[in-house]
Amino acid sequence: MEKPANTNRNISENIKNRWSPRAFDGKPIEEGKLLSILEAGRWAASAFNEQPWRFVVGKKGDEKYEKILASLIEWNRQWAGEAPVLILNLAKRTFTRNGKPNTTALYDLGQAVAGMAIEAVNQELITHQMSGFDMEKAETLLAVSDDFQAVSVMAVGTAGNIKNLSEDMQQMETSTRERKTIEELLF
């Protein structure tokens, strides 16, 4: 199912067509496509080029995948378990060069993951990011060191049939995408 942004403005197709579906077809994704997605994240901008983004890539069937899945809230676990790849996105809390707190680490991580989500569209894949997971549980299960913070999980895969979702989820999948107007965003 496609659900392009409802806009008449000229914006790039990959941005226009990115959205967050819940219906995955369960098939594995090509390694090359996964690497292209990570590569897009890799080239994001960051303060002092710290690149505070780190990723735990779980592939369905492996232990990392099971641990990321187990950290999701029940609602997300229902659908995300059909995604072939779950990526746990981590932010490094401090600057490597001086050990000081990096106040834009989450902001920079968001930029990297946004690039990955946009690149996924280019790779004809879908993504769905979640903040609905137990961050501490994920950090513990995956033995994440103290200097890193679990921020989000991104499901990656190929679009599936929404009929395989529960009825309430099916409704969410077909509902209109809503956004504030540009006027509301301008301060």
Added chain:
Amino acid sequence: MEKPANTNRNISENIKNRWSPRAFDGKPIEEGKLLSILEAGRWAASAFNEQPWRFVVGKKGDEKYEKILASLIEWNRQWAGEAPVLILNLAKRTFTRNGKPNTTALYDLGQAVAGMAIEAVNQELITHQMSGFDMEKAETLLAVSDDFQAVSVMAVGTAGNIKNLSEDMQQMETSTRERKTIEELLF
């Protein structure tokens, strides 16, 4: 000057060609292009679709521009004053639906601005984000209310001649873009 990401992987051109130049030609940008950039940010993903991103758009010659410019550190003020547009990026600290702290507000803002930076490439413009500014000064000068946090400033414009930059900046413009390897990013 172009400085594409040094990669053999198949990634979209707009992501590959985004980088953070300092040489602007000083010419104003078309309003339609600016709106396309904001539109790209508008459609970013966010936790509970809160859309915690807000923007102060300063155009060279107006008061907002002068205030954003005045909040930059000296180093950034040297080159950013040639950009026709300076956007102050703000994050809303709390969820509108329940007033609770939004722990992914910076992450979500980062996603919106990343989309804007990628869209700018599509519009044949350049962008350069800065965390090097006095956040409190920006918030005070622009009367930003307590629920919003100034996180970054993005210069937007058309590429100019690097010969107009100071010598040390010219060197930075032509230096190789460095990133960690994918292996270093995988936890």
